[in-house]
Amino acid sequence: MRMRTRGAQRLTGLAGIAALTAVAITGCGSSSSSSGGSKSYSIAAVVADAADPYYVSMQCGAEQEAKRSGAKLNWQGPAAVDTAKEVSALNTVSITKPDGIMISPFSPTAFVAPVQRIMKAGTPVTLADGELSQKVAYRTFHADINAAGAALAQRMASALGAHGTLGIVAQDPGDPLDGNRYAALIKVLEAKYPGITVLPVQYANVSTARSASIAAGLLRAHPELNVLYATNGPQAAGVASAIAAAKRQGSVKLFAFDATPQEVSQLKSGAIDTLVAQSPFLEGQQGVRALVSYLKQGTSGPVPAATEAYVPTPFKVLTKDNVEAPASKPFLYLSSCS
Amino acid sequence: MPTSASIEGRDEPAVIRARGLIKTFGHVAALQGVDLELYGGEVVALLGDNGAGKSTLTKCLCGVYQPDAGELELAGRPVQLRSIRDAEAYGISVVYQDLALAPDLTVLENIFLGHELLRTGLLGRAGALARGEMAQRADAALQALGIDLPSVRIPVSELSGGQRQAVAIARATMWTRAGILMDEPTAALGTRQSDIVANLITATAARGLGVMVISHDLPRVMEIATRVIVLRHGRVVLDTPAQGLSRRDVVDAMVGYAEEVHG
Amino acid sequence: MAEHAVSSRPAAPERGERRAVLQRVAGHPAFWIALIDVALILIFGLLSPNNVFWTLGSFQNLAVDSAEALLLTTGVALLLGAGEFDISQGANVVLSSVIGGKVMLALGSAGTLPAILLGALTCVACGAGMGAVNGIVVTKLGVNSLVATLGTLGIATGAADLITNGSDLAGFPLQLQSAFGSRVVLGVPLPALVALALFGVAWLVLRFTRSGVRILALGSSRESAVRSGLRVDRLLIVLFLLTGALVGVAGFIDISRFGTTNVSGHQTDALASIGAAVIGGASLWGGRVPLLGALFGALLAVILQDGLVVVGLSPFFQLIATGVVLIAAVHLDQQRRQRSGRPGRVRARLRS
Numbered sequence: 001m002r003m004r005t006r007g008a009q010r011l012t013g014l015a016g017i018a019a020l021t022a023v024a025i026t027g028c029g030s031s032s033s034s035s036g037g038s039k040s041y042s043i044a045a046v047v048a049d050a051a052d053p054y055y056v057s058m059q060c061g062a063e064q065e066a067k068r069s070g071a072k073l074n075w076q077g078p079a080a081v082d083t084a085k086e087v088s089a090l091n092t093v094s095i096t097k098p099d100g101i102m103i104s105p106f107s108p109t110a111f112v113a114p115v116q117r118i119m120k121a122g123t124p125v126t127l128a129d130g131e132l133s134q135k136v137a138y139r140t141f142h143a144d145i146n147a148a149g150a151a152l153a154q155r156m157a158s159a160l161g162a163h164g165t166l167g168i169v170a171q172d173p174g175d176p177l178d179g180n181r182y183a184a185l186i187k188v189l190e191a192k193y194p195g196i197t198v199l200p201v202q203y204a205n206v207s208t209a210r211s212a213s214i215a216a217g218l219l220r221a222h223p224e225l226n227v228l229y230a231t232n233g234p235q236a237a238g239v240a241s242a243i244a245a246a247k248r249q250g251s252v253k254l255f256a257f258d259a260t261p262q263e264v265s266q267l268k269s270g271a272i273d274t275l276v277a278q279s280p281f282l283e284g285q286q287g288v289r290a291l292v293s294y295l296k297q298g299t300s301g302p303v304p305a306a307t308e309a310y311v312p313t314p315f316k317v318l319t320k321d322n323v324e325a326p327a328s329k330p331f332l333y334l335s336s337c338s
Numbered sequence: 339m340p341t342s343a344s345i346e347g348r349d350e351p352a353v354i355r356a357r358g359l360i361k362t363f364g365h366v367a368a369l370q371g372v373d374l375e376l377y378g379g380e381v382v383a384l385l386g387d388n389g390a391g392k393s394t395l396t397k398c399l400c401g402v403y404q405p406d407a408g409e410l411e412l413a414g415r416p417v418q419l420r421s422i423r424d425a426e427a428y429g430i431s432v433v434y435q436d437l438a439l440a441p442d443l444t445v446l447e448n449i450f451l452g453h454e455l456l457r458t459g460l461l462g463r464a465g466a467l468a469r470g471e472m473a474q475r476a477d478a479a480l481q482a483l484g485i486d487l488p489s490v491r492i493p494v495s496e497l498s499g500g501q502r503q504a505v506a507i508a509r510a511t512m513w514t515r516a517g518i519l520m521d522e523p524t525a526a527l528g529t530r531q532s533d534i535v536a537n538l539i540t541a542t543a544a545r546g547l548g549v550m551v552i553s554h555d556l557p558r559v560m561e562i563a564t565r566v567i568v569l570r571h572g573r574v575v576l577d578t579p580a581q582g583l584s585r586r587d588v589v590d591a592m593v594g595y596a597e598e599v600h601g
Numbered sequence: 602m603a604e605h606a607v608s609s610r611p612a613a614p615e616r617g618e619r620r621a622v623l624q625r626v627a628g629h630p631a632f633w634i635a636l637i638d639v640a641l642i643l644i645f646g647l648l649s650p651n652n653v654f655w656t657l658g659s660f661q662n663l664a665v666d667s668a669e670a671l672l673l674t675t676g677v678a679l680l681l682g683a684g685e686f687d688i689s690q691g692a693n694v695v696l697s698s699v700i701g702g703k704v705m706l707a708l709g710s711a712g713t714l715p716a717i718l719l720g721a722l723t724c725v726a727c728g729a730g731m732g733a734v735n736g737i738v739v740t741k742l743g744v745n746s747l748v749a750t751l752g753t754l755g756i757a758t759g760a761a762d763l764i765t766n767g768s769d770l771a772g773f774p775l776q777l778q779s780a781f782g783s784r785v786v787l788g789v790p791l792p793a794l795v796a797l798a799l800f801g802v803a804w805l806v807l808r809f810t811r812s813g814v815r816i817l818a819l820g821s822s823r824e825s826a827v828r829s830g831l832r833v834d835r836l837l838i839v840l841f842l843l844t845g846a847l848v849g850v851a852g853f854i855d856i857s858r859f860g861t862t863n864v865s866g867h868q869t870d871a872l873a874s875i876g877a878a879v880i881g882g883a884s885l886w887g888g889r890v891p892l893l894g895a896l897f898g899a900l901l902a903v904i905l906q907d908g909l910v911v912v913g914l915s916p917f918f919q920l921i922a923t924g925v926v927l928i929a930a931v932h933l934d935q936q937r938r939q940r941s942g943r944p945g946r947v948r949a950r951l952r953s
């Protein structure tokens with residue numbers, strides 16, 4: 001008797017869990033089904049960090065393009081950067097045999113083999129942001145970071161009158177992506193604007209607190225400092241707070257990479273002078289568009305890889321003056337699409 | 339003066355012989371020169387008021403404490419014990435009031451913990467247990483002591499307090515060659531369970547082991563004891579065969595009335 | 602009294618026996634978790650486009666995704682059995698893959714096969730070494746294992762960052778992936794086979810050997826282990842070392858699957874594996890670890906992860922669903938233990 005009641009109880013619990021899961025799955029699964037037109041392509045996307053506004057913006061661009069061309073989009077990616085989880089998600093997604101796949105690879109090497117395999121099986125793969133160590137994808141879309149660095153240097157020189165001292169708060173010394181965000185800037189400044197002195201690069205590892213203390217130290221050690229550059233949003237927030245704490249808002253300009261919601265509001269408030277932003281929105285849009293146009297050709301068999309390394313997407317230098325303009329909209333990173 | 343009650347005409351050396359044991363904790367003199375013997379086959383009741391030094395004495399005899407002074411002989415050989423494992427090597431083991439059984443392991447696994455039997459051949463070399471043989475031996479040992487358990491393959495956590503104490507005693511008797519020390523083995527038990535343990539103690543002594551029991555349950559312990567030792571302020575104040583001893587004599591010794599009258 | 606002793610249990614009727622077997626199966630925590638796993642596979646299969654979740658490729662994918670999780674869960678389950686924790690597992694995966702990877706890259710010129718083999722050995726040795734450090738800190742320095750492994754978590758993460766400067770190692774021989782990481786043997790991915798084999802060994806050891814009993818004794822009552830004369834420190838150090846070696850194997854699987862290290866990943870691995878072991882019925886207080894339950898617990902997280910991707914749901918649901926299952930499983934288990942009233946049942950049997 002006791003055994004039966006105990007078993008029954010367990011069963012209720014089990015049924016509860018199963019039901020919960022089922023409700024969650026069916027309840028939320030319905031949103032992604034939008035049919036349109038003659039042939040509806042199914043497209044899967046796997047990004048490095050589904051919670052990052054950068055990838056949210058990319059999702060917005062991709063969704064918009066998918067809707068326009070009547071494709072169905074399955075958006076996936078780990079909740080925090082993790083190469084293993086991202087590759088797993090790609091492998092799993094490929095099981096569902098979508099018509100095309102767009103990825104935003106966190107590692108340049110780990111995705112080479114799976115992309116080769118998927119392309120060989122006849123499914124086109126585009127890369128939005130990031131690049132692989134071999135040219136195996138159908139198309140790759142990202143901004144030309146070097147060009148962005150040069151544009152940033154120009155803007156800096158004109159804002160400072162070609163004279164000043166620059167402090168850089170970067171991520172960490174080994175990160176090549178982060179390195180690109182200041183290497184070109186330094187190169188162009190040194191070549192074209194010798195009046196601007198560049199202090200040794202400091203590293204804050206995406207920590208707002210660490211950035212704040214580094215910037216405070218720089219401000220104290222270098223009274224002549226009149227411009228600081230942070231290579232991402234969290235670091236910009238830290239540097240901005242240090243400038244405010246030192247009451248140097250008037251004499252020190254803050255430049256930063258990216259256009260996170262936080263950075264944009266600081267740009268509007270004046271805490272940040274200039275932002276240079278890529279457009280994840282356009283990257284996502286073009287990644288999906290390239291897939292759909294390949295599919296529309298109706299070719300079968302292995303998909304040919306692109307010969308060029310990447311197709312540059314635009315970047316934009318944002319200031320208080322142009323941030324509200326409609327043309328700037330695709331460059332602002334979003335925390336949700338609406 | 340303590341009455342020496344060393345039994346005449348013993349051929350075997352005492353399982354435990356202590357001479358002049360002294361143990362102090364800071365300014366507390368817990369043991370102030372204790373002499374005692376424990377022979378195989380006898381049940382010695384170690385009595386005394388709270389704080390008399392009974393537990394300290396037991397711990398000195400099984401290697402948990404090292405006495406400050408005094409000599410200890412086990413089976414006629416002078417020894418210095420550094421740990422419980424030393425004492426076990428000499429054939430002395432301890433049954434604690436708080437048991438020291440692993441509740442999640444089965445009765446069998448508890449009885450054989452640290453003494454596991456392995457299978458023969460390659461499997462045995464790989465550490466595979468001979469559960470069948472272990473169960474047979476455990477069943478036999480439990481049966482010999484009159485312990486009735488539903489099965490030796492159920493976890494100890496499913497046993498009652500008395501049954502657990504019985505398993506602990508069975509475990510001690512199985513791995514002990516000479517003497518067992520028990521510190522308040524029935525303190526947490528009800529009447530019926532205490533009776534079972536008392537019977538076990540008699541059965542254990544009947545197998546030739548020396549048993550020393552600390553207990554505050556005078557009536558019950560005096561029923562099974564063959565000898566009574568009373569400690570008071572870290573000294574032996576009474577050491578005498580239990581036969582014919584009245585409870586009154588013991589209590590007088592415990593509270594010091596005897597000392598006042600005679601001294 | 603020695604006479605009235607012999608226990609006179611009546612021979613149980615056969616039906617009772619069969620019921621007892623059923624009861625034991627149903628009472629085993631692994632059974633319920635396995636049932637949930639199966640139910641989820643059914644649900645995801647039904648909801649997936651063309652039921653692709655039920656295809657061979659999908660199961661192979663589940664298997665290879667489970668390999669590392671299974672190794673870590675097995676390791677942490679053994680430690681939980683001995684009453685210890687290890688939250689440094691993820692950091693240890695990263696560090697051993699980084700050091701093994703460095704060795705592999707350095708030996709690249711010496712030929713592919715020797716480089717791969719020595720790299721693999723280095724991964725395992727490094728994992729074992731980190732495990733031994735954990736064991737020594739816990740036993741010889743007397744630091745609680747939660748705190749000790751929190752410390753080594755930081756040390757291993759920092760060391761891996763120092764060695765790699767924060768960016769991943771790459772450029773491993775292609776054969777690393779083709780010969781091991783993405784190799785399929787008899788329909789089963791090789792990394793999964795390796796993980797399953799090691800799990801099998803751990804299961805046999807825990808169930809049938811002296812070491813298994815002693816591990817559980819350590820967790821059930823440390824006091825009794827000491828008083829039984831077990832060499833507690835040595836046992837614990839060896840146990841930490843061996844479970845560390847399992848982590849090292851996971852580190853090798855990591856680089857051989859992806860052809861790169863993953864220094865920014867694995868941050869929640871240790872918590873996930875503790876969760877899987879607990880879902881499988883392991884007690885956080887030691888002494889009780891149904892390893893089969895841990896196996897199904899590890900699978901549960903992977904099924905949820907892959908299943909949600911296949912049905913096209915946001916990845917965030919996986920974390921939520923695993924969290925719900927974790928709490929539900931522990932709650933149900935607790936209730937089962939309370940209601941079964943084990944001592945009462947035994948007493949009733951005694952009386953009869």
Ligand SMILES: Nc1ncnc2c1ncn2[C@@H]1O[C@H](COP(=O)(O)OP(=O)(O)OP(=O)(O)O)[C@@H](O)[C@H]1O
Nearest residue numbers: 363366367368386387388389390391392393394395
């Ligand atoms: N570890 C210790 N540190 C300091 N003092 C101690 C320690 N152990 C015992 N004592 C002291 O030594 C004396 C004897 O203690 P012991 O525990 O041996 O008494 P006991 O006869 O077992 O008493 P009880 O019947 O209450 O168990 C007491 O005064 C006690 O306070």
Ligand SMILES: [Mg+2]
Nearest residue numbers: 392393394521
């Ligand atoms: Mg005492």
